[in-house]
Amino acid sequence: MAKSTTPRTAKPKTAAGASAGGDHNRPVPDTPQDYKASKDELLEFYRQMVLIRRFEEKAGQLYGLGLIGGFCHLYIGQEAVAVGIQSALEPGKDSVITGYRDHGHMLAYGIDPNVIMAELTGREAGISRGKGGSMHMFSVDHKFYGGHGIVGAQVGLGTGLGFAHKYRGDGGVCVAYFGDGASNQGQVYESFNMAELWKLPIIFVIENNQYAMGTSVNRSSAEDLLYRRGESFRIPGLQVNGMDVLAVRGATEEALKWVRGGNGPILLEMKTYRYRGHSMSDPAKYRSREEVQEMRDKSDPIEGVKKYLEAAGVSADELKSIDQSIRKIVTESADFAESSPEPDPSELYTDVLVEQY
Ligand SMILES: Cc1ncc(C[n+]2csc(CCOP(=O)(O)OP(=O)(O)O)c2C)c(N)n1
Numbered sequence: 351m352a353k354s355t356t357p358r359t360a361k362p363k364t365a366a367g368a369s370a371g372g373d374h375n376r377p378v379p380d381t382p383q384d385y386k387a388s389k390d391e392l393l394e395f396y397r398q399m400v401l402i403r404r405f406e407e408k409a410g411q412l413y414g415l416g417l418i419g420g421f422c423h424l425y426i427g428q429e430a431v432a433v434g435i436q437s438a439l440e441p442g443k444d445s446v447i448t449g450y451r452d453h454g455h456m457l458a459y460g461i462d463p464n465v466i467m468a469e470l471t472g473r474e475a476g477i478s479r480g481k482g483g484s485m486h487m488f489s490v491d492h493k494f495y496g497g498h499g500i501v502g503a504q505v506g507l508g509t510g511l512g513f514a515h516k517y518r519g520d521g522g523v524c525v526a527y528f529g530d531g532a533s534n535q536g537q538v539y540e541s542f543n544m545a546e547l548w549k550l551p552i553i554f555v556i557e558n559n560q561y562a563m564g565t566s567v568n569r570s571s572a573e574d575l576l577y578r579r580g581e582s583f584r585i586p587g588l589q590v591n592g593m594d595v596l597a598v599r600g601a602t603e604e605a606l607k608w609v610r611g612g613n614g615p616i617l618l619e620m621k622t623y624r625y626r627g628h629s630m631s632d633p634a635k636y637r638s639r640e641e642v643q644e645m646r647d648k649s650d651p652i653e654g655v656k657k658y659l660e661a662a663g664v665s666a667d668e669l670k671s672i673d674q675s676i677r678k679i680v681t682e683s684a685d686f687a688e689s690s691p692e693p694d695p696s697e698l699y700t701d702v703l704v705e706q707y
């Protein structure tokens with residue numbers, strides 16, 4: 351951990367390390383508590399996380415069959431982050447923006463798996479008419495602003511979305527997701543400065559899955575406690591167990607309370623892990639199989655919710671029938687995609703330039 355040369359006046363509120371830079375009177379966010387979910391909410395978390403996992407596995411298969419071209423980054427292992435955060439947002443009011451690892455986020459938003467799979471396979475029925483593919487999905491209706499291939503670019507754009515919420519006074523909050531690798535990008539810090547200066551309603555979420563392509567966070571980051579990255583801009587940060595959907599939801603509630611209370615931005619570092627390679631073309635030789643297996647065995651977010659569900663009295667049969675219904679949805683999405691036509695060649699010339707502002 352890098353040493354700070356300026357005294358830190360606001361003490362971390364938890365051992366996990368809620369902290370805020372700045373003067374003595376500056377408020378700090380409350381320590382987040384794990385969310386107390388009802389049985390129905392737990393079932394919904396389970397459904398959504400299993401849907402993301404099975405959907406991503408199917409996407410991996412279709413990629414292997416050559417039905418998906420270009421890059422394809424899977425979200426397997428990180429499901430609790432998108433599901434936990436999304437569940438706390440107000441649909442139609444709050445906005446979201448993320449990088450290229452975006453299929454899981456779209457599913458967590460309730461976007462139809464058929465149009466996501468059709469987009470992945472480059473079909474006309476895809477959410478970006480088959481022209482965006484894996485990395486460039488977008489849904490203005492859901493206030494989901496992509497899907498961005500340039501590492502870190504979504505942070506500046508998300509700050510703009512936060513500005514728009516404030517300017518319009520619509521009460522919305524922007525959630526801008528980015529990775530541990532992206533957190534070393536210069537534009538992130540320009541965005542932090544403006545967001546805090548103007549007290550913009552934005553939650554910066556670092557999905558720290560421990561790797562940026564083949565480089566581990568410890569090898570690339572002088573300060574690898576990423577929740578502290580906002581300190582010199584007086585942006586408080588919380589470190590969260592991103593493998594536990596209830597911890598994620600609890601921290602998001604706290605972050606929303608902070609931001610909606612007019613305190614400006616907050617940073618959430620979600621400690622998570624991706625089970626698959628960076629993209630489908632990555633053999634992941636920079637880490638051992640044992641490391642991945644240990645995460646799967648000890649911290650899997652879906653197994654974690656299963657335990658909560660068992661404690662809530664949900665039977666194994668009930669979970670099995672959910673699993674079956676999800677498999678059906680995913681198979682249908684692949685069938686839908688494969689039977690949809692490719693876009694007409696004339697589509698090459700549409701949506702390329704905005705001709706009028
Ligand atoms: C500006 C820019 N630089 C480099 C790349 C190549 N690149 C794509 S993904 C990536 C790693 C990003 O890692 P991280 O932010 O941790 O996100 P993760 O893939 O782990 O979700 C890099 C370097 C890029 N797309 N854009």
Ligand SMILES: [Mg+2]
Pocket residue numbers: 529530531557558559560561562563
């Ligand atoms: Mg990463």
